[in-house]
Amino acid sequence: MKKIGLLIFFIILPNAVNALIEVDITRGNLNPLPIAVSPLSIDENSRKNFKKILQKNNIGSEISTVVENNLKTSGLFNPLNKDAFLQAPDIANLKPRFEDWALIKAQALITGEVSLVEEKLRVEFRLWDVLAGKEMMALAFTTVPTNWRRVGHIITDKVYERLTGEKGYFDTRIIYVAEEGPKTKRIKKLAIMDQDGANNKYITLGNELVLTPRFNPTSQMVTYLSYFRNLPRVYLLDIETGMQEVVGDFPGMTFAPRFSPDGKKIIMSFAKDGNSDIYTMDLENRIVERITNHSSIDTSPSYSPDGKYICFNSDRSGYQQIYIMDKDGRNVKRISFGKGLYGTPVWSPRGDLIAFTKLHKGKFYIGVMRTDGSGERLLTENFYQEAPSWSPNGRVLIFYRETKTDDKGEGFSAKLWSIDLTGYNERLVPTPSDASDPSWSSLLSN
Amino acid sequence: MKLYKILKNTFLVVVACLALSACATSKKSTGQMQGDVYTGTDTVEYLASGVPDRVFFATNESVLTTASRETLRKQAAWLRKNSKVTIVLEGHADERGTREYNLALGERRANAAKDYLMTYGISSDRISVLSYGKERPVDSGSNPLAWSKNRRSVTVKAN
Numbered sequence: 229m230k231k232i233g234l235l236i237f238f239i240i241l242p243n244a245v246n247a248l249i250e251v252d253i254t255r256g257n258l259n260p261l262p263i264a265v266s267p268l269s270i271d272e273n274s275r276k277n278f279k280k281i282l283q284k285n286n287i288g289s290e291i292s293t294v295v296e297n298n299l300k301t302s303g304l305f306n307p308l309n310k311d312a313f314l315q316a317p318d319i320a321n322l323k324p325r326f327e328d329w330a331l332i333k334a335q336a337l338i339t340g341e342v343s344l345v346e347e348k349l350r351v352e353f354r355l356w357d358v359l360a361g362k363e364m365m366a367l368a369f370t371t372v373p374t375n376w377r378r379v380g381h382i383i384t385d386k387v388y389e390r391l392t393g394e395k396g397y398f399d400t401r402i403i404y405v406a407e408e409g410p411k412t413k414r415i416k417k418l419a420i421m422d423q424d425g426a427n428n429k430y431i432t433l434g435n436e437l438v439l440t441p442r443f444n445p446t447s448q449m450v451t452y453l454s455y456f457r458n459l460p461r462v463y464l465l466d467i468e469t470g471m472q473e474v475v476g477d478f479p480g481m482t483f484a485p486r487f488s489p490d491g492k493k494i495i496m497s498f499a500k501d502g503n504s505d506i507y508t509m510d511l512e513n514r515i516v517e518r519i520t521n522h523s524s525i526d527t528s529p530s531y532s533p534d535g536k537y538i539c540f541n542s543d544r545s546g547y548q549q550i551y552i553m554d555k556d557g558r559n560v561k562r563i564s565f566g567k568g569l570y571g572t573p574v575w576s577p578r579g580d581l582i583a584f585t586k587l588h589k590g591k592f593y594i595g596v597m598r599t600d601g602s603g604e605r606l607l608t609e610n611f612y613q614e615a616p617s618w619s620p621n622g623r624v625l626i627f628y629r630e631t632k633t634d635d636k637g638e639g640f641s642a643k644l645w646s647i648d649l650t651g652y653n654e655r656l657v658p659t660p661s662d663a664s665d666p667s668w669s670s671l672l673s674n
Numbered sequence: 675m676k677l678y679k680i681l682k683n684t685f686l687v688v689v690a691c692l693a694l695s696a697c698a699t700s701k702k703s704t705g706q707m708q709g710d711v712y713t714g715t716d717t718v719e720y721l722a723s724g725v726p727d728r729v730f731f732a733t734n735e736s737v738l739t740t741a742s743r744e745t746l747r748k749q750a751a752w753l754r755k756n757s758k759v760t761i762v763l764e765g766h767a768d769e770r771g772t773r774e775y776n777l778a779l780g781e782r783r784a785n786a787a788k789d790y791l792m793t794y795g796i797s798s799d800r801i802s803v804l805s806y807g808k809e810r811p812v813d814s815g816s817n818p819l820a821w822s823k824n825r826r827s828v829t830v831k832a833n
Contacts, residue, residue: 410814411811411814412810412811412812412813412814413810414809437806437809439773439809440773440774453777458804460777460804460805480781480803481777481781481804481805483774483777483778484774484777497774497777497778499777499778499781499805501785502736502781502782502784502785502786502788502789503782504778504781504782525775525778525779525782527774527775527777527778528772528774528775541772541774541775543775547734548771548772548775569771571771571772571774571775572772572773572774585772587770587771587772590770611816612769612770612816614772614773615772615773630769632816633814633815633816634815635815635817636815637813637814637815637816637820638814640814640816665773
């Protein structure tokens, strides 16, 4: 990606031959790019057929709304009001009248069409640079009609990638813990939804306590902690089949699980006689390896994306701090030295940063630091929040936040929030119930 | 003059009342904690008459206080008398910590209680340990007193 060292967020290079739009995502969102998302055009026959299959009056408009909503929540784009559009969707897709789009201040334009071809949904879409009067991208693809929301996410990913130079994160899902009931008897269920909150589905019934679900970065597997039969153990769950199994045969509590970047191992804590250490288990040959051996609490391990290092949480200095070590447990180094306590380190998929939760003077912060501990930046402060999880492109963090109870223990709620790495664009992620412990999947369509 | 005196006295009485009630309330809230360890009995249940079921901890600590050791000695005596009873020690943390660290901390607290019971002759075969971290507070409030009640290890009969 080309980085442009100017304070202006979106740069358009005028009069150059390849003067195409470029979005700089390394800076805060001060000037989102005005973009027009023309509804995907649809022929009358296809419209009627889709209406029968999907109960949606105009699937072209529905898909465009998904795209629009994605672009808006990214904070990098400002989708313009459709009422101001002068050109009809079908004509615009053939050849936009750029003057008309420039008139409403659009800098980029998305057009396209959707049709039913042999029972499949076929979409083509184009991205246009309005000011340069050029087509930037044209793509077509075919899928089953029920995948229509994913089509919207894939279009957004392609547009995002073309304009920012980085992979998108829209065709993804979030697994999290859905919560209900009073704090003293909280009921928790595993739930999964699309990144934008659609297609919410519960995976467990709430009969036993479940915590900390995490995606396998290479498949639709999840690892999590379940109190099934009052034995807190790390489990493995296949989201497609619903199959669950205990990970390893440990005599005591196993917790804080995560996958290795290649998806072949689970790294977790095992607690014995009041002491928690870090172990891995190979999912193919089931070999268990001990990684740390220290009388302190060692937990919340997370691999670097190349699998060579592990960051983790330990109180070996007396209080919770963040450490890194080689994958075999050698060369343990403390990296957090700021004021307060540090927990939940998570290595960025880009490799350069570690996200964490920090507790200081009664406040909780979500922050990031470089992998040597330098450059600490706190992104958000609140009464209580924790558990950041990275978007697959390493640009956005999702975490959860609880509001304080009053003196009677009421008024409490837990919700998911997302924030850009820049510290801008903090947003509530909609969930049907209270929610905690979010984990972001990899891109589904890669 | 007389009226003035009456008013003055009334005023003094009111001030004295205010002072007393302020005193009473502040005593009440600090009287249940020593440092930040809970010393009250609001949430305590009993395994048998005179045998409290739980001990409390300071923030981020798993060290047993003098009062906790006394409670555990009573539990040990009762367990020696009732030799068929097996127990689960449930370790808990308050909400002011990250979830995974608190799971480990709850486990450490329950094990501190287990170790002490073992030194008073209770076999480890009769004791299992279960950490709930911060998942099962007894007091759902978000204030120092509520948190102090939640930092605990509870001895629960398993059979």
